[in-house]
Amino acid sequence: MAEPAIKNSEQIDKIVDEGIDTGIARLTPEKIEQVINKVLKTETGARLKTYVETCVHCGLCSEACHYYLSHDNDPKFSPAGKVKQTIWEILKKKGKVDPEFIRRISRIASTECNLCRRCAMYCPFGIDVAYLITIVRRICHMLGVTPLYQQDTAHSHSANLNQMWVKEDEYIDTLQWQEEEAQDEIPYLRIPVEKEGAEIFYSVIAPELKFRAQLIYQAAVILNVAGVDFTMPATPGWDNSDLCMFTGDNEMMGRLKKAHFETAMRLKVKRIVMGECGHAFRSVYDVGNRWLAWKMPPIPVIHAVEFYYELIKEGKIKIAKKYEGAVTFQDPCNISRGRGLHEMARYVVNATCEEFIEMHPNREHNYCCCAGGGVINAGPPYKMKRIKGNRIKAEQLFAAKARGAKVVIAPCHNCHGGIEDIIHHYGLDMELYFLGDIIYKIMEKPV
């Protein structure tokens, strides 16, 4: 299949976004040219050159992308199409592009690609379009053109070292509150704060504090019942998430990861166990640590899926009665394609649920939720675009439902947000859970 010509490239959507609009108004062609060339010269190298020179425009990657499939194979949503509209154009014009062009590429890079890397698996040359789109985001960041909600999240990260403007005392207070609540159920339960020398630092993301405190409650129950020696810090550095990685603010990304790992070192823990979040895992395991010159995370990081696998396999968590509804499972890109945790996830699902119905495709071939890569953080202005950009996920879920699945398990915060919207919009009428929700429901608890 040859790569189709790009039509409708002028058909940019009319979403008002102050972050982009105000940013654009401040640009001049000279500034654009100078910033682009600086980024290209000082921050990119052989990899960009190779990718650009290697791509034969074959279009084999197109059908990998949920945006392309969901938009009736519109070539402007194909991976190579997005590259063609952005970085190729930049290179071709040697950075001599106008502010309107920047508006377009900011939209494409920030809201039409989840950096999910699915396409890289289908390219015969392994070209990583996500990497190329990341360069576009970096250029947009350096030009000050980022969607408002994403930028605001990056600001929160910078001011508070967490993504939701959570103040130092609010965080500690929430832990104490969840501890008290959970003690009604398990009187001996603790969320030990600042316990130096604990085995594990349990790290979370700010939305758990703000909207999903029950996840902290449930994690506390699971960790206490399993007899895990864990702690949580009483200082910033507790949030493992990282939207700065997605806005292209690499310097802030590094600062966030430094705070996170140094918190682990100060607590003298052996491992960091993080909650069910995909992108944060990518940041601590791959991107952020490397920006700081750590080849691997200095303190090993274990994703919740792997941790649950350990707890169940080692018999530390016992199942009282398997969950009865038929479930399907969303493999989050960052931990399946990114880290290969999909078989462990299946072990956990099979150990905890009566009936598991695979969605297709699955494992590392699963479609992205369309929320990841910072796209959901672009906020309400792009919500419909995000939902429409993943009609294919609705179809995929519907097919699983037709085979009996009533519940979707998604062990990733962004997947959760994205799939929740898809379920509602497309009227799928399925329930949505984290793995922790299921384990909490069905585990043996002391009476």
Add this chain to the structure above:
Amino acid sequence: MHNISSWAWEIGKKLIADTGKWKDMFENIEEPYVSPDGEKIAAVVKTGEMEFSVCENDAPWERRFDKVWYLKFGPDNRLTALVSDTGAWTVAVDGDVWENTFDFVWNTKFGTDGKNITVAAQKEMEYFAVTNDIPWETGFSSLSNLTISRDGKRVAGVVPTVDVSEGEIFKFQEGCYSAVVDGKPWDTNFVNVWDMAFSHDSEHVAAEVRTSLYDYTIAVDGVPWDKIYTSVWMPQFSPANGSVTAPVRIAGKWTLARDGNPFWNRSFAQLWHHMYSPDGKKIAAIVAPKFGRWTVAVDGKPWSLTFGDLVTEAVFSPDGNRVACIGKEDGKWTIAVDGKAWGGVYDMVWQPVFSPDSRSVAAKAEKNGRYTIVIDGKPFKDSYKALGDPVFSPDSEKILIKGIEGDADGGKYYRQVLPITDITG
């Protein structure tokens, strides 16, 4: 630690508390903390339904609280805890509470002699610091990066100085934050202010700042250096001449700058946590000479020994001639001193401590769930269920071991003073 010469340094072993018995006294006992001099052991204990206290050497404090956390001994061996009584929070020191109460308190900090105790506090959504029960006169809409001077008399932090709401991204980028010292903000606003340090005389403050989304530098008493960098890490004042140094990032590499000028003549893949020798003549830092390899550099010269996982908690000897640090390779932890690693590897090691004469180095280490003290690479034969940090005697000949003996079910806490030769042979 403070006034070490007044501690008991006679060789011998003394039972301080039968912590195993605490189980019979209280419904629940949290993890124990040991005072710097080893004379006290304490833990948060549950004394009844929604009722907590602190048990110190076999006896609970008289007062009961509905919540107690953040148990911390100060350098003068006083015991502090953050306590709440019917929802009103304050600080308890050796069982007595401060008069002022707050909606929340956290982040207890001490000056070197322990006399001054500071916490961050929030009351009616106003944020401020409180030192020895005296709150700042002004409150702010948040407070972070609480930092105290060496003597504990001065307190700094980061506060918003311009009202900015979530979503006001362009206002945020104009600079809405500043450092605050003793309740008084600097005159200059920044996009961000992060880690900061006081000068040795407590008169000045230097901080990491960001003046736009892209421009980082160091501000001293509110005045930014005239150079900008793509990133910076925490600055330090020279104890010798008051100049300010900081790791700075230039063209993707890190080096050390002084007062805005290049200082070290080479760069690294990473450079952070630099520190001065006590006399201020030398600077050591944790560096990555290349991606994925970590070591210590003294005055810009890296050790040839490197570690793959990490290097952390470096420390100068009192005479300034030696440096020790923690290193980790392939998941195993050890101590390195002057570019040489100890032979043994451990599941965890704690910050190394130099003897006052700078000759010996001791560290707490963990293997298979038990703890011991290692001196100059030689582990003590006894292992413990829990252990405090080792302390050398003022004459450098003895070591204080603060250890809980026993297994998971029982435990007795002993304070023991040994000649170091009992360990080093």
